[in-house]
Amino acid sequence: MEPLLELARMVEQSRPATAIRMVPWLYPALMALHVLGIALLVGGAAAFDARLLGLARREVPLAGAARLLLPLSRAGFALTLVTGLAMAAAMAGTVVQSAAAPVKFGLLLLAGVNVLVFHARVLPGLPAGGAVPGAARLCALASLVLWTGITFAGRWLAYA
Numbered sequence: 001m002e003p004l005l006e007l008a009r010m011v012e013q014s015r016p017a018t019a020i021r022m023v024p025w026l027y028p029a030l031m032a033l034h035v036l037g038i039a040l041l042v043g044g045a046a047a048f049d050a051r052l053l054g055l056a057r058r059e060v061p062l063a064g065a066a067r068l069l070l071p072l073s074r075a076g077f078a079l080t081l082v083t084g085l086a087m088a089a090a091m092a093g094t095v096v097q098s099a100a101a102p103v104k105f106g107l108l109l110l111a112g113v114n115v116l117v118f119h120a121r122v123l124p125g126l127p128a129g130g131a132v133p134g135a136a137r138l139c140a141l142a143s144l145v146l147w148t149g150i151t152f153a154g155r156w157l158a159y160a
């Protein structure tokens with residue numbers, strides 16, 4: 001833990017990280033953008049997952065839903081990543097000592113694996129209509145559970 005904490009303290013004392021703490025509106029603005037990113041990321045993913053699980057209207061074509069929702073989700077992830085890293089840099093010492101951090105970043109890793117498996121193995125074989133294959137439904141369920149868990153762990157990070 002010691003070398004990691006030392007590294008975190010160095011990051012925290014860098015000029016950009018110090019600016020994020022010192023400029024009064026900057027951290028709240030990053031947090032607001034983080035939340036907007038989460039809305040796009042989790043909203044897009046959840047709507048597509050609901051379609052895969054048969055919870056959303058089946059007359060919406062899968063390919064159309066993917067073309068609309070997955071780019072929104074990707075843009076949301078990019079925004080969440082950039083703002084999350086900036087906030088984490090500003091409070092790096094606290095983040096590496098937080099009990100919530102391993103949970104949040106561990107779940108993020110699993111969500112990343114789920115996205116990779118879905119895009120490499122499942123999405124190319126999705127039928128245009130009809131029944132959704134079991135593997136796609138499993139990925140959708142994992143996605144819903146993981147993004148929900150990450151959201152809870154993200155909120156917990158402010159307290160732990």
Ligand code: HEM
Binds near residue numbers: 041081108150153
């Ligand atoms: C991708 C890398 C990410 C990093 C480095 C990161 C880092 C952070 C940091 C440092 C905070 C601030 C905690 C505080 O102020 O005490 C935060 C808040 C939060 N994060 Fe992330 N985050 C990331 C992605 C995500 C994702 C993907 C989600 C959800 C799906 C998420 C959900 C949250 C939530 C709900 C909060 C609390 C917002 C609030 O208090 O209003 N984060 N994150």
